[in-house]
Amino acid sequence: MTTAEENEALTRTGAGTPMGELFRRYWLPALLAEELPEPDCPPVRVKLLGERLIAFRDTAGRLGLIDEFCAHRGVSLWFGRNEEGGLRCSYHGWKYDITGQCVEIMKLKGYPLVERGGVLWTYMGPADRQPPAPAYEWIDVPPAQRYVSKRLQESNYLQAMEGGLDSIHSTFLHRGSVEDDPLLKRDPESAAMLKGDPSPAFLPLDSPGGLHICTRRKVGDDRYFWRVTQFLMPCFNLFPPYGDNPSGGHAWVPRDDDNCWVFNIDYHPRRALSAAEREGAKTGRGVHVPLVDGSFLPVANRRNDYMIDRTAQKARRTFSGVLGVGVQDAAIQESMGLIADRPAEHLVATDKGIVMTRRRLLDAAQSVARGEAPPGLDAAAQRVRAMSRVTPREMPVEDVLA
Numbered sequence: 091m092t093t094a095e096e097n098e099a100l101t102r103t104g105a106g107t108p109m110g111e112l113f114r115r116y117w118l119p120a121l122l123a124e125e126l127p128e129p130d131c132p133p134v135r136v137k138l139l140g141e142r143l144i145a146f147r148d149t150a151g152r153l154g155l156i157d158e159f160c161a162h163r164g165v166s167l168w169f170g171r172n173e174e175g176g177l178r179c180s181y182h183g184w185k186y187d188i189t190g191q192c193v194e195i196m197k198l199k200g201y202p203l204v205e206r207g208g209v210l211w212t213y214m215g216p217a218d219r220q221p222p223a224p225a226y227e228w229i230d231v232p233p234a235q236r237y238v239s240k241r242l243q244e245s246n247y248l249q250a251m252e253g254g255l256d257s258i259h260s261t262f263l264h265r266g267s268v269e270d271d272p273l274l275k276r277d278p279e280s281a282a283m284l285k286g287d288p289s290p291a292f293l294p295l296d297s298p299g300g301l302h303i304c305t306r307r308k309v310g311d312d313r314y315f316w317r318v319t320q321f322l323m324p325c326f327n328l329f330p331p332y333g334d335n336p337s338g339g340h341a342w343v344p345r346d347d348d349n350c351w352v353f354n355i356d357y358h359p360r361r362a363l364s365a366a367e368r369e370g371a372k373t374g375r376g377v378h379v380p381l382v383d384g385s386f387l388p389v390a391n392r393r394n395d396y397m398i399d400r401t402a403q404k405a406r407r408t409f410s411g412v413l414g415v416g417v418q419d420a421a422i423q424e425s426m427g428l429i430a431d432r433p434a435e436h437l438v439a440t441d442k443g444i445v446m447t448r449r450r451l452l453d454a455a456q457s458v459a460r461g462e463a464p465p466g467l468d469a470a471a472q473r474v475r476a477m478s479r480v481t482p483r484e485m486p487v488e489d490v491l492a
């Protein structure tokens with residue numbers, strides 16, 4: 091069981107908190123590259139780990155992520171002019187470069203911002219501990235093989251990520267929402283194997299950078315159907331595809347303790363995404379979500395009860411009455427409250443992946459507090475793939491994962 095103290099430690103990510111210090115040791119997705127499309131484009135407000143920041147691309151195309159507020163009188167630099175190699179405050183004209191150095195006088199806080207895989211990544215930790223650039227497989231495939239979107243979720247990052255680790259919920263929450271989706275539809279063989287064993291075994295295993303969350307179903311008398319989802323420190327998931335579908339992934343980045351940025355990734359390691367897959371992603375199918383124009387707020391959100399359709403629910407067209415896999419996840423997870431009350435839970439065997447993830451996060455935060463490096467910073471740990479396969483029953487799990 092997760093205690094109230096552990097729940098605090100797991101969910102608070104401000105500067106100086108145990109989890110905040112852990113998250114600050116990793117490169118984190120901060121924005122989509124398309125949010126800063128060209129030199130001297132408008133600056134963008136970014137809140138991450140409770141810190142209010144401004145991202146901008148200067149005249150030379152260099153990227154910066156600095157304190158949102160001017161050192162002079164605390165005005166938001168979002169109103170600033172981005173010109174001639176820096177961002178100039180609109181109040182009295184103080185000017186800052188991409189590192190936060192004020193050309194006139196002093197320096198604001200500033201973090202590195204690098205573009206990789208269609209995403210702008212930042213590292214908010216101590217400069218002398220900066221890890222190598224992120225190396226997740228989806229970053230390095232050609233752009234034609236990848237699609238990344240972003241949405242705001244109005245809950246703490248952890249309950250959002252725990253939804254991603256809890257594969258059993260698909261059978262209920264997402265029932266009726268995958269059959270005709272170009273990104274999620276199941277091939278007949280997998281669908282038959284899923285149906286064939288309605289009570290899978292859950293076997294989460296530690297990996298160097300997180301967990302392999304293995305779900306094992308019996309096939310006939312002598313085989314197993316394995317599906318392996320990955321958790322990677324501190325806030326990444328990877329999902330196996332069905333058939334030749336693209337693979338999926340998420341990053342659940344704390345915006346503050348009550349909100350998170352959800353980055354949704356589709357990628358195929360071997361082929362370009364098809365026109366139907368790309369169009370599906372753009373229009374909010376698969377793990378993507380239709381957004382209010384000019385924002386990252388989902389069209390269906392808590393203000394409109396996620397546009398729940400009780401008729402569709404009654405007619406069993408969807409299990410929850412909410413449309414779309416991503417909106418279903420957001421609706422259910424936001425309904426737990428801004429920060430889920432973990433001490434009040436009643437966890438069961440199928441929640442083992444969630445329990446182990448909490449343990450990995452707490453252990454890693456303790457390692458950082460002791461002055462050690464956290465796990466999962468190196469490319470070898472990040473280069474894992476979610477997968478599914480059918481094996482003979484006698485194959486040891488290490489070989490299944492190999």
Ligand code: FES
Binds near residue numbers: 160162165179180183
């Ligand atoms: S407040 Fe920014 S220059 Fe005065």
Ligand SMILES: [Fe+2]
Binds near residue numbers: 260263415
């Ligand atoms: Fe889900």
